[in-house]
Every structure is written in structure tokens, then in C-alpha cells.
Amino acid sequence: MNSSDSVALLKDLLGQDIQARPLLIIVMSALLAIMFFYVLKRRMSEAAFAGDAGRGEVVVREPPSRPVAQRETARSAQAAPPVVLEDKPLSLIPQDSILRRHYLAHVQYMIETVTFPRPSESVLRRHYEQLIAAELESCISDEGYLKGLLRRFEDQARHA
Numbered sequence: 001m002n003s004s005d006s007v008a009l010l011k012d013l014l015g016q017d018i019q020a021r022p023l024l025i026i027v028m029s030a031l032l033a034i035m036f037f038y039v040l041k042r043r044m045s046e047a048a049f050a051g052d053a054g055r056g057e058v059v060v061r062e063p064p065s066r067p068v069a070q071r072e073t074a075r076s077a078q079a080a081p082p083v084v085l086e087d088k089p090l091s092l093i094p095q096d097s098i099l100r101r102h103y104l105a106h107v108q109y110m111i112e113t114v115t116f117p118r119p120s121e122s123v124l125r126r127h128y129e130q131l132i133a134a135e136l137e138s139c140i141s142d143e144g145y146l147k148g149l150l151r152r153f154e155d156q157a158r159h160a
Contacts, residue, residue, distance in 0.1 A: 092146060104136065107146070110153040111135045 094100045111132055112118070119125045139146040 092143060093140065104140075107139050107149070108132060108136050110149055111139070114149065114152045114156050 094103050115128075115131070115135075119128055135149075139149055
């Protein structure tokens with residue numbers, strides 16, 4: 001299909017005698033603008049998540065090296081400091097990102113094993129997933145809770 005066929009098809013569809021070149025320029029400009037904003041939005045979202053340590057990981061902030069007076073003036077000059085979750089890493093959770101991801105997946109598996117089955121209804125399933133996420137967060141932040149989960153998992157494995 002060449003450009004004259006496209007113009008003829010466009011004239012037939014609209015039922016008017018139009019000039020296709022200005023319309024074609026407008027349509028192509030709109031498509032180009034949409035593609036530009038899509039790529040820009042995607043790059044901004046990738047850049048926002050590029051520095052993240054990963055799903056469910058705790059990021060530790062390094063202690064500041066400047067004196068307190070300099071930090072206070074620097075803070076007043078900044079609009080809003082970046083939000084970083086501060087927590088000391090537990091000795092049971094691996095520091096390597098791949099090992100940590102596998103470890104957390106296994107902890108989530110243990111949580112799902114000791115709780116009730118996953119519901120099929122959408123609202124109940126969403127609440128179930130929130131419960132699993134909250135239990136996983138508790139295991140990450142509290143070593144005693146994690147040890148209790150290990151005991152429940154071993155008891156369930158023995159009785160199964």
C-alpha cells in the first residue's frame with residue numbers, strides 16, 4: 001500500500017476532500033510525542049528503582065562523616081532528604097543479594113506452609129498476601145519471631 005492509496009482510503013473514510021499531508025504530520029507528531037513521554041517515564045521509573053537493594057531488603061545508611069553543625073545547615077538547604085529504612089542486618093539473613101533473595105523466598109514458603117491455604121476469592125487472597133507480607137516483615141525484623149517460625153515449620157513437617 002503506497003501513500004496515494006492511504007490518502008484515497010482516508011478520503012473515503014472521512015467522506016471529504018482533505019489534504020492528507022497536514023493530517024499525517026499531526027498524527028505522526030502525536031505518535032512521536034506519546035512515544036517520547038513513554039520512554040521518558042520508563043527511564044525515570046527505572047532510575048528510581050535502580051538504587052534499590054531489592055524487594056524486602058533492609059538498607060543500612062552509613063553514619064555521617066561531617067560535624068553536626070555542618071549537617072544541620074546542609075539539611076536546612078535541602079528540600080527533603082531521601083527516605084531510607086534504617087535497620088541493622090540480622091546475622092541469619094545473608095548479605096549477598098542472590099542468597100538473600102533465595103533465603104527470603106524460602107522464609108515466605110515456610111510462612112505459607114504453616115498458615116492456612118491460599119484463598120481463591122480475590123479479596124480474601126489480597127488479605128492473605130498482606131498477612132504473608134506482614135509475617136515476612138516480622139521475620140526479617142525480629143530474630144525470635146523467625147526462630148518461632150522455624151519451630152512451627154519443623155513441627156508441621158514432623159506431623160505431615
